[in-house]
Amino acid sequence: MKRVxxxxxxxxxxxxxxxxxxxxxxLRGHPDISQEMTKRVRKVADDLGYSPNIIARSLSARRSxxxxxxxxxxxxxFFGAVIESVYNTAFEHNVETILTVSQENAExxxxxxxxxxxxxxDGIIISISQETHDLDIFRWIRQMGIPLLFLDRRPDPxxxxxxxxxxxxxxxxxxxxxxxxxxxxxxxxxxGGGPHINIGKERFAGFEQALEKxxxxxxxxxxxxxxxxxxxxxxxxxxxxxxxxxxxxxxAVTYPVALGVYEAAKVLGVRIPEDVDIMSFGxxxxxxxxxxxLSCVNQPTLELGxxxxxxxxxxxxxxxxxxxxxxxxxxxLILRETCVRERPSRRQEAG
Amino acid sequence: MKRVxxxxxxxxxxxxxxxxxxxxxxLRGHPDISQEMTKRVRKVADDLGYSPNIIARSLSARRSxxxxxxxxxxxxxFFGAVIESVYNTAFEHNVETILTVSQENAExxxxxxxxxxxxxxDGIIISISQETHDLDIFRWIRQMGIPLLFLDRRPDPxxxxxxxxxxxxxxxxxxxxxxxxxxxxxxxxxxGGGPHINIGKERFAGFEQALEKxxxxxxxxxxxxxxxxxxxxxxxxxxxxxxxxxxxxxxAVTYPVALGVYEAAKVLGVRIPEDVDIMSFGxxxxxxxxxxxLSCVNQPTLELGxxxxxxxxxxxxxxxxxxxxxxxxxxxLILRETCVRERPSRRQEAG
DNA sequence: TTGAAAGCGCTAACAA
DNA sequence: TTGTTAGCGCTTTCAA
Numbered sequence: 001m002k003r004v005x006x007x008x009x010x011x012x013x014x015x016x017x018x019x020x021x022x023x024x025x026x027l028r029g030h031p032d033i034s035q036e037m038t039k040r041v042r043k044v045a046d047d048l049g050y051s052p053n054i055i056a057r058s059l060s061a062r063r064s065x066x067x068x069x070x071x072x073x074x075x076x077x078f079f080g081a082v083i084e085s086v087y088n089t090a091f092e093h094n095v096e097t098i099l100t101v102s103q104e105n106a107e108x109x110x111x112x113x114x115x116x117x118x119x120x121x122d123g124i125i126i127s128i129s130q131e132t133h134d135l136d137i138f139r140w141i142r143q144m145g146i147p148l149l150f151l152d153r154r155p156d157p158x159x160x161x162x163x164x165x166x167x168x169x170x171x172x173x174x175x176x177x178x179x180x181x182x183x184x185x186x187x188x189x190x191x192g193g194g195p196h197i198n199i200g201k202e203r204f205a206g207f208e209q210a211l212e213k214x215x216x217x218x219x220x221x222x223x224x225x226x227x228x229x230x231x232x233x234x235x236x237x238x239x240x241x242x243x244x245x246x247x248x249x250x251x252a253v254t255y256p257v258a259l260g261v262y263e264a265a266k267v268l269g270v271r272i273p274e275d276v277d278i279m280s281f282g283x284x285x286x287x288x289x290x291x292x293x294l295s296c297v298n299q300p301t302l303e304l305g306x307x308x309x310x311x312x313x314x315x316x317x318x319x320x321x322x323x324x325x326x327x328x329x330x331x332x333l334i335l336r337e338t339c340v341r342e343r344p345s346r347r348q349e350a351g
Numbered sequence: 352m353k354r355v356x357x358x359x360x361x362x363x364x365x366x367x368x369x370x371x372x373x374x375x376x377x378l379r380g381h382p383d384i385s386q387e388m389t390k391r392v393r394k395v396a397d398d399l400g401y402s403p404n405i406i407a408r409s410l411s412a413r414r415s416x417x418x419x420x421x422x423x424x425x426x427x428x429f430f431g432a433v434i435e436s437v438y439n440t441a442f443e444h445n446v447e448t449i450l451t452v453s454q455e456n457a458e459x460x461x462x463x464x465x466x467x468x469x470x471x472x473d474g475i476i477i478s479i480s481q482e483t484h485d486l487d488i489f490r491w492i493r494q495m496g497i498p499l500l501f502l503d504r505r506p507d508p509x510x511x512x513x514x515x516x517x518x519x520x521x522x523x524x525x526x527x528x529x530x531x532x533x534x535x536x537x538x539x540x541x542x543g544g545g546p547h548i549n550i551g552k553e554r555f556a557g558f559e560q561a562l563e564k565x566x567x568x569x570x571x572x573x574x575x576x577x578x579x580x581x582x583x584x585x586x587x588x589x590x591x592x593x594x595x596x597x598x599x600x601x602x603a604v605t606y607p608v609a610l611g612v613y614e615a616a617k618v619l620g621v622r623i624p625e626d627v628d629i630m631s632f633g634x635x636x637x638x639x640x641x642x643x644x645l646s647c648v649n650q651p652t653l654e655l656g657x658x659x660x661x662x663x664x665x666x667x668x669x670x671x672x673x674x675x676x677x678x679x680x681x682x683x684l685i686l687r688e689t690c691v692r693e694r695p696s697r698r699q700e701a702g
Numbered sequence: 703t704t705g706a707a708a709g710c711g712c713t714a715a716c717a718a
Numbered sequence: 719t720t721g722t723t724a725g726c727g728c729t730t731t732c733a734a
Contacts, residue, residue: 053410404728408729
């Protein structure tokens with residue numbers, strides 16, 4: 001493969017006998033340059049197969065037109081959809097998205113953040129890993145003057161100096177439990193991750209609040225605080241089952257947790273929804289196709305991604321806006337074959 | 352937010368009263384510099400919170416340590432897994448991956464490729480969109496001297512001058528059909544995308560080859576060539592059903608196509624696997640959880656990603672290697688609740 | 703073992 | 719309307 005040196009502004013300029021600056025301006029449609037000249041420059045650029053070197057442009061302009069995106073996972077319905085939305089929105093604004101994946105690993109997350117800073121992205125959107133505890137890196141980034149905002153997952157308690165775009169975790173859970181109670185359940189369990197991250201804290205808070213509202217006492221052994229993955233659901237249900245005292249209904253903090261519950265239930269011969277009913281926070285394509293299809297709290301991924309990009313770009317454009325902004329996006333309830341009134345067999349027995 | 356100018360080599364150099372070059376070398380662990388000095392430089396860099404500007408580095412070094420990745424979709428099990436593997440492998444090699452998503456749109460794909468060239472990535476890995484017909488962009492990229500390789504999906508006929516990492520589409524399909532025949536089926540249908548892309552052509556070729564091998568004539572109205580998505584499966588099955596002549600078994604070119612078939616079957620009251628049995632090319636998490644769980648040809652995503660990155664890096668390191676390389680990764684059969692011997696109810700009737 | 707000089711390709715400020 | 723000058727922050731010779 002012959003290594004043809006790339007065409008540069010210089011090459012185009014020489015061919016037209018003008019200066020690089022003229023070419024640079026013409027190519028960017030700068031009003032300084034005449035229609036006539038602009039057209040000629042564009043023509044030559046095309047003919048030569050010119051491709052602007054955005055590395056050089058970034059260095060010179062001190063602005064990369066790139067934003068960084070850090071997510072914990074990629075092969076996950078929610079994050080897949082959010083990433084897509086971020087990409088699409090950024091694309092519309094002529095901004096490139098640099099995606100990095102932490103794999104729920106705090107060390108790796110930190111490394112990625114350093115890389116993004118090194119790449120001089122104009123801003124960063126992050127959904128932190130389950131394990132992120134050390135927050136110094138965020139302070140360092142703030143000190144570097146790079147806008148960063150949290151999307152969906154952020155440290156709890158929140159870090160001052162950072163905006164965020166969040167899901168209404170508490171309200172969504174509250175509505176789900178309201179529904180479960182309306183269906184007739186009184187023995188409610190919760191399986192989900194810890195409180196050092198907002199989604200763990202808020203979703204559980206919604207659960208607690210709902211119980212209180214309905215005058216249902218919280219049973220400690222029906223609250224399993226693990227992580228947010230399938231294993232956690234599986235193990236959580238096993239633990240619930242071992243205790244010999246199964247609840248009527250389980251709220252799973254994420255859909256992978258719910259899938260883990262399905263798996264464990266199958267292994268144990270416990271029927272869903274007849275023996276134990278279930279809902280989850282978070283939709284996916286699996287939940288639609290599984291039997292019984294899973295009712296859940298749906299997070300508006302499209303809106304999350306676009307809001308995040310737009311907020312970030314506005315902060316980039318105006319870095320001196322004083323106050324942190326916190327956008328909270330509402331959820332909706334998707335009812336499928338679990339947790340529905342219309343299958344009241346056991347409910348009648350239970351009274 | 353105060354805009355603190357980033358720390359540069361110059362700042363570190365001044366503080367130590369040495370030159371930028373010394374600092375640059377020390378930071379990169381260049382053997383020119385003494386242990387002692389290296390240590391001192393590193394210390395100051397740390398204290399100052401130095402973050403190397405890789406934009407500047409790339410410009411100067413004429414090498415970005417970035418590779419571009421172009422995929423048609425991201426919220427798709429196969430691509431999600433492949434992306435993850437590419438990222439992980441690149442990460443191990445200290446290479447950053449720039450992901451772009453074409454959304455199965457040829458225009459967008461072209462734009463992304465131009466952007467990647469503009470970013471001066473060291474190489475590109477691409478899985479082309481269903482609609483990619485104009486191949487000039489690839490020739491242009493080759494002319495620019497940027498190594499590009501096709502992963503899983505490539506134009507058919509193949510473009511000379513490009514290496515590829517592919518799945519054994521033909522062999523995998525062949526084995527699947529062998530299995531279906533062994534289970535007892537003779538009335539076999541195929542639903543899948545067109546032949547201008549290798550996965551469409553090769554998988555169908557495997558289907559044809561299998562039929563021929565078993566002396567089963569190919570029935571034109573049992574071959575539906577549409578696209579690769581859920582809609583195509585849905586519509587395909589509807590079409591099959593309308594013809595009033597249902598096959599015993601359907602081979603779906605991808606798992607979304609299979610899901611579409613499930614949906615259509617449900618709508619029509621056709622039972623899977625009792626009335627029509629099915630397998631697909633490509634696994635996913637949905638196929639495991641759906642009822643009945645779907646038997647399929649599994650593509651080794653991990654291996655695909657890592658092989659692709661490694662091959663690309665080797666081409667980058669040695670751009671003058673003459674011959675195109677084509678790695679073909681084998682598949683395996685995953686048997687679940689569809690297309691199994693152990694549910695022979697209808698088979699016995701059918702003789 | 704260290705440093706001076708030159709340049710990567712581009713843009714912004716200021717002249718002409 | 720076009721061009722000149724001066725970098726952006728870094729690396730790569732090559733000389734000291």
